[in-house]
Amino acid sequence: xxxxxxxxxxxxxxxxxxxxxxxxxxxxxxxxxxxxxxxxxxxxxxxxxxxxxxxxxxxxxxxxxxxxxxxxxxxxxxxxxxxxxxxxxxxxxxxxxxxxxxxxxxxxxxxxxxxx
Amino acid sequence: xxxxxxxxxxxxxxxxxxxxxxxxxxxxxxxxxxxxxxxxxxxxxxxxxxxxxxxxxxxxxxxxxxxxxxxxxxxxxxxxxxxxxxxxxxxxxxxxxxxxxxxxxxxxxxxxx
Numbered sequence: 001x002x003x004x005x006x007x008x009x010x011x012x013x014x015x016x017x018x019x020x021x022x023x024x025x026x027x028x029x030x031x032x033x034x035x036x037x038x039x040x041x042x043x044x045x046x047x048x049x050x051x052x053x054x055x056x057x058x059x060x061x062x063x064x065x066x067x068x069x070x071x072x073x074x075x076x077x078x079x080x081x082x083x084x085x086x087x088x089x090x091x092x093x094x095x096x097x098x099x100x101x102x103x104x105x106x107x108x109x110x111x112x113x114x115x116x
Numbered sequence: 117x118x119x120x121x122x123x124x125x126x127x128x129x130x131x132x133x134x135x136x137x138x139x140x141x142x143x144x145x146x147x148x149x150x151x152x153x154x155x156x157x158x159x160x161x162x163x164x165x166x167x168x169x170x171x172x173x174x175x176x177x178x179x180x181x182x183x184x185x186x187x188x189x190x191x192x193x194x195x196x197x198x199x200x201x202x203x204x205x206x207x208x209x210x211x212x213x214x215x216x217x218x219x220x221x222x223x224x225x226x227x228x229x
Contacts, residue, residue: 034217041222042222043205043220043222044160044219093159093160097215105150105162107152107160109159110157110159112157
């Protein structure tokens with residue numbers, strides 16, 4: 001089945017540094033990638049939608065300069081958390097629509113970001 | 117109008133019992149209703165999904181019941197097992213390439229021996 005491979009699974013970084021999270025679609029082309037943030041015991045909150053070859057669309061309240069999204073190819077979308085702060089610590093998850101005849105979405109395994 | 121309301125927030129069920137989680141939506145344009153299972157530290161995994169042209173869908177021990185007129189849908193887990201202990205999210209979206217999912221608030225299920 002369609003799989004989105006997300007890396008890294010865990011990352012610890014120092015305040016002020018930047019962290020890049022990658023999501024790769026395996027054996028299918030992901031023209032769209034959704035990026036979510038999830039706090040402990042809470043639901044997934046959509047941060048932004050990236051489309052291959054165009055600028056990402058950010059949800060209200062999400063700082064586009066802090067959360068840089070790049071979708072340069074049909075198989076790779078990246079989220080870069082810039083100048084990270086402890087409040088950016090969270091679980092980040094990507095998801096792609098399956099497309100074609102299959103309706104639905106596939107999710108990455110998530111990235112646990114801890115900013116110290 | 118984009119909200120999906122989910123209840124209960126948490127649920128404790130005895131092994132072998134039936135777990136029932138309910139969701140309600142407002143947006144009548146929604147036409148895809150999936151349920152996801154999430155274990156700690158993992159991404160959500162699709163459990164079962166339904167389209168509004170049917171009122172019920174069953175896959176193994178998991179059943180979705182859908183009431184279009186009431187704008188409600190529910191997940192039933194039959195013969196609940198300790199391994200089913202996880203967080204469950206309902207969601208909804210509209211058909212069409214690239215449309216986003218709207219998630220419910222989640223239900224933490226614990227199945228006790």
